[in-house]
Structures are given as C-alpha cells and as structure tokens.
Amino acid sequence: MSEGRRWTDRSLVQLTLVRYREFLREPEAVFWVFLFPILLAAGLGVAFRGRPADRTPIGVAGTDSVAQAVAEALRRSPDVTVRVLPASAAADSLRAGSVALVVLPDRWPERQVEYRYDETRPESRAARLLADDALQRAAGRTDPVSAADQRVTEAGARYIDFVVPGLLGMNLMGSGIWSVGFAIVDARRRRLLKRLIATPMSRAEYLASFVLSRLSLLVLEVGTLLGFAVLVFGVPLRGSLWTLVFICVLSALSFTSLGLLIASRVQTIEGVSGLSNLVMLPMWIFSGVFFSASRFPDAVQPVIRLLPLTAVIDALRATILRGAGPAAIGPELLIIIGWLVLSFPLALRLFRWK
C-alpha cells in the first residue's frame, strides 16, 4: 500500500460502497425491501383490526308486522345487527354468508321461533346464542345472576402481532436471497466477474462485501418495519433488543449464504429468478408467515421445522411476543446456524467466476 491512501480507498470499502450504490440506485429494489413490507403490514393491520368489535349480522325472514316485532326485540342486543328480509332473500343471504343466522318468526305469537343456520360455522353458533338470548329477554326472562362485562384487547394476541414477525422473517429471506443472487448473476452475465478476477482483487473480499452491505442495510430494513409496527399498531416488543439483533444478524448471514449458493453457477437473470422462487415459495407457504405452521399435518411438521424461514419466524415470534431469551430459542438458532454452515462452504466450492 502506498502512503497517503485513505481508508475509503481500501478495496473492501470500495466493494461494499458499490453494493450500496447499486442497491439504492435500483428504485424497485428499494420499494420491495423497505416499502412493501410496511404496506403489507398496514394493509393486514387495518383488515384485521376491527374484528373483535364486529356485530353479528342476523336476518329475520318475513315482511309483516310479526317480523318487525321480532326484529325490534333482537335489536335490543348490542351485539347483533338485524335485517328484515323476504323469505327467499333471507335464504340467499344465509347461503352467501352475509347473515350468520336467519330467524323464522311465523309462530312468534304462539311464543315459538325457529333458527336456521349452519352449525359448522362458529359465527353462526354464536349468532344462535345471541339471538336466543335477546328474544328470551324480550319475552320477559329475568336472569338470576347479574353480570357485568370487562372487555380487554390483549396486545400480542392480535393478528397484526402474529403477522409482523412473519413479515420480518420473510423480508430477511427475500432481501438476503434476492440482493445477492441478482447482483452476482448480473455481474457474471456482464462478464464483470471475469474482469474483476483479472485484477488482484481478493475474491473473499468480493463475497464479504455482500455480507457487509447486507448487515448494514439490515438495520434499516428491520428498523423501519418493526418501528412502524410498534408505533402504529402497538405491537409489543417484549424480548431484549440484543436477542432480536442476534437473530436478525444470524438470519441475514444464513440467507445471504443461501443466496450465494443459489447464484453460484446460474448464468442468466431468468435462471436465478426461477431458482430463487423455487427455494422461497415453499417457505412462504409452510413456514408460518401469515398463519401458523402447525396447521399442516403432523407428518410434514419435522420437515417444516427444519426450513430456515420457519426457524427464523419462530425465534422472532418467541422473542418479540413472548419475551424469550436466547436459551429458549436454542433449537431455532441451531437450525439457522446449521443452514449457514451448510450453504456457505458449499457456495464457495461451487462458485463459478468465469
């Protein structure tokens, strides 16, 4: 090294700067990595937020004054909305699910009613209880016990709380695999990789620049999504920040290695897109991003548990929602490390520079 060169003239620094520049000058990449997860979280948060306060829709079949009287009696309950419909329209609404239950009031004057509903639908079963309760009271039932309601919504048990760690894991996987895979295959396609190894550049530094840029962009990526979730939706952050940072760094390393492995020999952008999607698609479905992975049959559970994204999301949920420490998520951390130890040396062995 000649004297007077600044630290920014070092090749590792220059290579890492190139990674940032290429990323930030690709508006689409910035959108998918930063904006998309926030938009998705916002959309899901809004869609599922109002649910506990929903009123159960109930239909009353008939158009005469008896039907009106029954509807009036039902409306005294704060938990239901009532629509009076002609008999055929009521049947249609039940079938379409826009009402959970239909009350047939023909024999109301004789103090009898019929309820029509699908007992496999939990909402309909609840509607049956609510409607019956309202009608019995209207007819004069008095309750021997007086009850008062305390309504609470537990932060950490809502859907948004469930889905934010899932999105975080999905983002770690996507940006790890995409950013590396795309950049390397693009450089190979341009014969830039070949040109680079015609210089005295260290190949290890070239690969390390991907890891370094990934780790520093990670802070921004995780920070924006998690910050948004905490500030806007009040998602609780119960575990220690250090555990969270540890999981994220380990996940980023593991997924970056997986990206290197995917890109190690592919010659075309189409090829690397296809291969990346092939690797990621099963994990989007099975690893519990949007719904719990335990919904899948027991027979496939061991395989699902071994997927890197499952381990990452489980570890994130345990830390963020339940405050688990590193010891409690040991098995998940081992799986993530296992993928790293497996994919990185393999990627180096298979890697084609020319």
Added chain:
Amino acid sequence: MSSPPLLVRGLRKTYDDVIAVDGLDLEVRPGECFGLLGPNGAGKTSAIEICEGLSTPDAGEVVVLGQRWGENDRDLRDRLGISLQETQFSDKLTVGETMRLFRSFYGQGTEPDAVIDMVQLGEKVSARVGKLSGGQKQRLALACALVGDPELLFLDEPTTGLDPQARRQLWELIERLRSEGRSILLTTHYMDEAERLCDRVAIVDHGRVIADGAPRALIESLGAEHVLEFAVGDRVLDDAMLRALDGVCGADRRDGVYRLQVSELHRAIPALLQALRQQGANLTELRTHSPTLEDVFVSLTGRYLRDE
C-alpha cells in the same frame, strides 16, 4: 532483460471437440506493441485469456513478466493491465466510482482522475456508465486496465464494434501508451489496426501462428509493390497465364475477382489488358491498391480476414 514481458511456447487448448489453440508460440519484447491478427474464431481470445491466467492451457508454457501462473498470481495481477472482450461495467455506477473501485484493487497505480483525463473521459466523470457511448465504454475499459500502472497490457479486440471516429480516438490512446514504452499485447481482426498500432504482428489462423514479423516486413515479403484486382464477368481465366504476365508475381481468384500481386504496375496493366483482349474477355472491374496485411493473409490462406 533476462526474460521478455511475455513468452509463449507450444500452447494448446481444446474445448469439447474444437481445437481453439493449436501449438501457438509468441514472444512480446519489452516496450513493444505486439498484435495477434486473425479472423474471428482463429483462437486469439482463447490464447490471450490463457496468457492472462483466466484459463489454463492443455499443454504449453506461458511466462508472464518472468513468472508462471499458479505461483504468486496476486502479485502478478498487480503488474498487469487487462481489457477483456465485451466486459459490461455496472451501469448504475459513475465513471469516477468505477475507476476508484478498480484503483482500490492495486497496490500502486495512477490516481483515478489522472487516468480518466488520459482517456478523455474527464467530462463524464460523474456520468453513469449506462449512459456512455460504445467508444466511451471502451475507453473506460482501457482506463480500468491502466489504473494499476501495469508493466504489460493485454487488450482483447479493443475497437471491435466501434464507429470509425471512436476507433481513431482509441488508436491515438494506444499509440500514446506505446510511446510511453509500455509492453502491449493486443488482438484484432482489423488489418489496418494492426498495421497502424503494432511493432510486430503474428498472423493467427486455426489456432496457430502462420506468419510473424513487423507489418512492413510481412507486406514486403509478398514481393509486390501493388495489388491489382479485376473481374471479367463469368469468364474463367487461367491462373498460370496470369502469373506469367509481365510485372506480375502472383495471382489468385475468389468470388469471381482476380487478384494479382504486381511488382511493376506500369508494365503489368498493359500486359493484362492485352491478354484479356486476346481472350475476348470484357473487363467489368479494375482497381489497384498498395498491399496490406490483408493481402498477406489472403496469400497465406486464400481467404479474406473480413469474411469470417
């Protein structure tokens, strides 16, 4: 000097069934610009990439700056400047950023700004590479090869695909490097490029050197002051008859065009016209030019460089 900048002996390289390099010998002397001239597919790129240490030969010996590949490659790369055929640098980086990146790989070298000025990209220092013209990109590639202040430069087809003006601009740059006393190995399939830039050339065909020497000497070895080309419609003339004409020292025919190597034009033309009249042949084309490396290639192979 104990060893020349580049010494190649008996180089062979086969891809699948294709013999790309078939026993190639070369020597680049200190401070000279040496050209590998040959048609596309002659094995020039295969040969130069073996010299650059980017692929390994099946047989043969390569000594670069007194060193063999596989001994201390990083140190050797530090002393070489390489421009590959068809490298596309990252479109999203600027010229200045690309130069700083390449400069960072070398232990010593030239300041990026100085190299950018030298290749006349000073105005484009903040421009994205993706916005450059073909000639500007090729000059950037040359700058990347120069930024490590190399002792030996490898330039693979430096002007292919460029318009005439961009080519001339690049030629001036390479002439300047040559005048600075750098050793250069370049490949080209343009005979005018080889004639203008190279101290010595090796004409390569089917992976082997079929002639080498200074361009002037190669041309003079034809023994012809002029080349005379003519056509006579569909008539087929006897080569031996043409060769026997006064002032003619060689003749061949290709695609209906006859080509005479002529030592004395003022005697050959009247003799030719008289012979054609005797044969009753009508002249449909006639032109003459000073012989070039192209004529050397044609006389050696019976084919044109530019046809491939």
